[in-house]
Amino acid sequence: MGRPPCCDKVGVKKGPWTPEEDIILVSYIQEHGPGNWRSVPTITGLLRCSKSCRLRWTNYLRPGIKRGNFTDHEEKMIIHLQALLGNRWAAIASYLPQRTDNDIKNYWNTHLKKKLKKLQTGLDGHSQDGFSSANNSQQISKGQWERRLQTDIHMAKQALCEALSLDKPNHQDDHNLAESKPSILNTFQTSTVYAQHHTAKSCETPSSSAYASSADNIARLLENWMKNSPKPGQANRANPVPAYPGTSSSSEGAQSGTTTPDHDHQAFDHSLFSFNSSDGSHETVSADETTIHVTPETASLFQDESKPNMGAQVQAQAPLTLLEKWLLDDGAAQGHEDLINMSLEDGASLF
């Protein structure tokens, strides 16, 4: 019964990845595409758990990943989304396709938490980091918080009504949602240049840990790889990932290898926050100077909410359109800066 184990727990290597291991993993993915992770250690001979391979790929080796240097706008988006979604890093990351959930989580824990705490305690009274002054936002936040509370109640009611009268079939939506997960995965063209470059790079590197912590290494490494890759869509067509047996088709499983090539390409080509749903329709929410195209997939994040104790649990169960409305209303009523300021206040209130 059941499946065979993904990998033998005995003899599994842990700790930082070496350049050699990265080469092996990337080479495998170039050839086979991501997915079917349980077979990766077996086929490649890597002494790593399949899970570890997947993590290494999705969090580090995957092309298109932007590392470090969070822009002011990204920062604000994270704060805003965290206030809306709680610690749902994967959901937040779906709005920042160049960032991994792990990266966002780390950035939140190491930078933003402190920043917000500072702002909350009023130690950081002036906008030295791009945020408005705490005093100012406190004044604004009073009314905004009240307004948001009302919105929350309204949304909770609405969500409850919808939940109790679930006549509308959601299955189709769910199916679409699974396919519309934004992804930055785009290319798996074999590139021996990459391997050569990577090997050369690894020779310069004093230690594996230094290698692993060097974003620059990976950036250069992947830059070369990307340079030698064809159009992402083409590459993926050559490696139809969903064809792999055992590839998850769950609604959350489309992060790297289970999206369609076309969609991947679109997602990658679009600037931040611009995603198309599988049926081509999308809704647009203006936030700050950027436009967000909200997909139904995001809605599922709310509708499928089951975990308790989330910061925005009430919101999480509300239909996305309400959230969009809220965002729009706020943006229109207070201006974009205020919207961000409110998020800051909201976020700070969580601590």
Place this chain on the structure above:
DNA sequence: AAATGAGGCAACCGCCGTGTA
């Protein structure tokens, strides 16, 4: 220059939902 502490980040752990035999 050496010791110590703090911060940052990659990777691991464990839980959960889903798929498979």
Place this chain on the structure above:
DNA sequence: TTACACGGCGGTTGCCTCATT
């Protein structure tokens, strides 16, 4: 139907680097 493995996700840990003393 059931048991079990996979994949995804969030929380946490531990190592490395940098700043301070």
